[in-house]
Amino acid sequence: MTRKKTLILIFILLFIVLGLSFIGRRGIARRFPLTITEICACNKNAAYDDNGDYGADYIEIYNSSDGPVSLLGWGLTDSRKDLFKYTFGDVTVEPGQAVIAWSSPCIDDTSLYRDDYVPSDIHDIPFKISKGEVCILTSPDEKYVQRLPIPYDLPDNKCYASCLDDPGRYNITSATPYYVEETFIPEKKEILEAPSFSIKGGWYDGDVVVTLDAPKGDIYYSLNGSVPDSESYKYEGPITISNRTQEPNIWSAMGDIATANTYIPDFPVDKGTVLKAVAITDNGTSEIVSQTYFVGLDSYGYDGISIMSVSMDPDDLFGYEKGIYVQGKVKDIYGEKMDLDPFEYIYDYCNYGKEGRGWERPVNIEFFSEDHHKVFEQKAGIRIHGGFSIGQNQKSFNLYSRAEYDGNEYFKYDFFKGNGNGYSKVVLRTGGSNDLFVTKQRDVFCQSLVADRDVGIQRAIPCALFLNGEYWGMYFIQEGIGESYIHEHYGIDEDNVIIIKNNEVSTDDPEDLKLYTDLVDYISTNDMAVDSNYRYVEDKIDIQSLIDYYITEIYVANGDAFSNNLALWRAKNPTGDKYGDGKWRWLLYDLDESCAMITELTNASIDSFIEGHWEISPLNGDKLFSSIIKNEEFKERFVSSFIEMTEKNFQYESVHEKLSILSAKCKDADIKSQERFRGDFVVSSYEPGEDFTPPYSEDDYNADIAVIDDFFKERASYITNYMKNDLGLSD
Template sequence: MITPEKRQGQPVSVVSAGRGRSWQYNKDGDESGYIAASPSLGFSNNDSGRAEYANSVRPQGIEISEAVSVNKQYLVGPYGAYHDFIELHNNTGNDISLSGMFLSDNIDNLNLAALPNVNIPAGGYIVFILSSDGINTPNGYTVLPFSLAAEGESVYLSKDGKITDCIVIPALSSDNSYGRANGSAAFSYLSSATPKEANSSAVAETAPKPTSSVNQGVYNDVNSLSVELNGKGTIRYTLDNTEPNATSPIYNGAIKISSTTVVRARCFENGYLPGEVLELLYVINEGIELDIVSIITNPDNLWDYYTGIYAEGPNAEAEFPHVGANYWQTWEKEATVSFFEKDGNGFSEPCGLRIFGAYSRALPMKSFCCFFRSQYGASELNYKLFKNSDLTTYEAFVLRNAGQDFNRARMRDAMITSLVADATSVAVQNYRPVVVYLNNEFWGVYYIREKLNENYVAGNYSVTEDSVVMARANGTYSDEYQELIKYVRSHDLSNEENYQYILSKIDKENYIDFICSEIYIANTDNGNIRFFKSSEMDGKWRWVMFDVDWSFSDYLHPTVSEHLNPEGTGSLNRFSTALINALLKNNSFKEEFIRRMAWQLQNIWTDEKVLTRINEIKTLIQHDMVRDHEKWTLTMSGWQNHINKLITFQQKRPAEIYKQIKSYFSLSDSQMADYGFSK
């Protein structure tokens, strides 16, 4: 927006134009104006003037030719992946080398992406794949380390620190292209993308997104809905979850629906690119009690044999968990995720959709992760997902199927970790039970969970992502943690100086609570460990309790000796216990550890607290679990039996922990009492 002012500070006029657009007067002395597709600085405000201006600033040599910021159709990579791309063109009659040239979407860092030392032949083209993440790309293409924002941004071509060309990309819908039309120097929308070929013809704009007078959401006690659509040109729509195209049915009047339906609509108009797709879910007479999360995506994104993320595909192993299946890949597909709360609040945002988890990927009801990226729309979700958290900004969240607890109690991880969070500093993921609809189909009872990564730490501890180091299992991804383990293997921590050095590196109370909790719950899948530190806190390692679905089952399990085994713990003793065993050689730490175990029995793992939490979650999800179990051929009696096992574990585990602690540390009953245990 530009606001010229008089001396007195009063505005003469206020004009505004969108990204990549120019506001122009109709003619000299005429204060009326309009928004043009390109500028005409120093030339007449008409098509001829705009063409003359474009030619006057057009680089002679290598120029930016075309860009696609939301790609779902062109240059497919391995496993059906699509990415942004940008094309350069040699507009001369001689070969030109790209050596010393750079592309960047940051004017303050023009040298962001060095171009390869290759020649573009006379009149030729070269395409670069753009991605902020490490990816596998189509054969013969180079990846540059940035991506394009769907809402639009600028990209700069430079050499020797000087900008030689620039493209100001406006907001683009999926598969729309922006660049220099064939034979033109000016930038415009293009009728179609043509990577590595001469560009197509220019079109004026993108058709607007249609609207509906009937809000999407949950409708109970209705016979039917009449969905009315409004838009420019011809509105085409689908009711089979697919994206509308030029052959889809034409909207001629209200669409009457009487069952849960996804309505997708798009405007088509001559001289315009097809507009953004309107996506609406109407949940009709389903009687759902939980809040609802809707995922809408093209069916092929899920079920295509070769590229669908939910499909088994051609490379799956025969044995469970079918490694090699499509759902084991890190493929990401564009989707729209919407949230419908009972009070009418919610959101609807484009996202990248992936299958989430480990062995639970092979279960019929799979977990999802929703990523918010600029290539789809907004780069983050701004919404309060969890009632007990003040966080309102998320780069991603998980829709979890309860992991290996899917066909058992469907609550272990949420129940256990929330109890630990209530009384300790151990980090956990917040949870919120919801019903998920996958396109128009009821898909079951899930939990919204925080995505466990650097962004999780940044949000929950008020630090920057760059300050966070996150490691897993035996210290994977952290040389610093590996050095810490080397130290405890070679130094006696009964020596106070050595002990204090380690305490300067870890949050002692946090670590003790983590180990004590893992021991109590009898976690038999205890290798999936995460811990983190931040230079903006005290730089100490802290632990996260998560993925505890294989726990709270066998109350007799010898977890004390298993978790403290000097040879290691977990499957095949693959996971190091060097830190806890080195610390236990210090009498002060050992006494604090034993006392904290006693404290946990009296303050976390009490019948009152555990059974209350079990009943709270059961009450929340019970109604919708009936529908869930019908879908996944499970039984409610079986579900209740698994809940009863949780109750039995809680009632008998404290006495078993007493025995195991007493035996492992060779303590008498009176010594146990001194530590705070009750027999």
């Protein structure tokens, strides 16, 4: 009997131990109303915080009770030795609601908060959420509420989460912050082979009949850019592709995409057909594949220029939560916090104003040459590009080639016929915030004039863009400033490059930025007329590159330079190569507010040495130039280079011929693009006598090109005299 009782007791103890282990493993907290329902331990682009920023790990805490619960005095930690690493303040969790504790800081200026705004999210939890560790929630009376182990194999951008119908069971799922799923739906496991197309995408005069095939599963497809799933068209036989232009606009009819020019076309835009297909079984799915067919389109606006088709999940473009082209949820987040006028919404306070890897979305690109033959296709990433221009209805994009998308670190095609080293980033640029609605060509054209100088330029080619099958206007495919650009042009290894662009450093190392800012401080606080001081600077700077940069910006009268749109680079660790000497070299970009684009600020008669810029000018506020020009050797070299570039690079007859070639190539494409996007929008700072009444005509275009031409015709005499007077040169 004693032995039997002993066995029973052992059995009971084992049952208790196993039960406690089970509870610990599952993290059940049935006696308390608050539970951890979701943890993300590596959030690259899974979810963004209440600042609209990705990248922060987070813990979701849910109130399962029927009444509000205060978190005041509760503890959150990753260590049993310190249960109150983070102690909550007086945050109330409403019934059936959740709050998020983020590892990121709150970057808001809280003085702008409305008086009635009460923050719900928690920031700055003082520990890193790591895979394989535990997360512990503790009540104010120091009782364990929940101890939740985080799996070692939790993938990046995935969460460990529970659901309402089985709160003690945790699964690896996609992120759903602020929302607890009713039930767990297992993701399909099998990866199927993607469907194949009988005819590849291209430019066709008449209808195209396409057949699809997949080794396994049913095929589902869409024709308008939407993502196919089991609710889409089921493939039953050959698909006839026709001209879809007269169908109602879908993506071109989207609102909520701009704060400046909000025009939406009231006519059917040109349309290609993006045929997207996927194979699906009960337990598996393939990747979604696509081909773009341009069928029966009028060639006007496309002759002689390339075509780029970009297809992607429409929700990634126009969705409220994660769409990169809309004002979206981020605007509403900030609208709840503070009162902002529409101008302020342009930058940080809209979806399209957010930056960083988290706001990059996957796309499929197809590129067609100037004769409209398909050259290549590739999977890539896309983000919104630009400053003030992001508030316009036609936005610029950055495209990124990454191995994670399709194994390619660089784009498979050399758009610019360069050195063949490859690019991991290119820009689809509209022409800036103002020239976007005029010629689109100022930036590209001005840079092309100094291609032979010692300042870096971005080569570019014009193209027509189709976005999910709908015509999206004229763009320039342009080199993107980045490590691959430096490697392509200068041969420096990408991991040995420091790039500074608008006071942000590519390495994210403040010490690398300090290398430049300390040098500028040295130049401005030491007499550059002293030879030893100048020799020190000469050892740190490629003097000719600096000179060519300033001459270009001054001559073309770029009003948005020096204090803004400043880029330079150097090799981090000097090598024996020509450009590996560790000297700073300058790069040009965003020259669109030049050549009389801002009539009162950047006209041919403006003295760009001392005025004509939004903030500082070379001899009026620019610490670097106004100091180094005091050295006679530098001044002599600057003047000599200025005269040389005036007589060669900016010589009017040569400029006129080059402008005629580019403007002729872009004429129809630009006019067509203005019809699509400009409407009756007025560029108030641009006054060529144009009344901006639509439609934008060939006469309007010719008049706009003439403004650039007249600028260069008149510029030399003005700016040469200014140089002599401002630099104190004798005749």
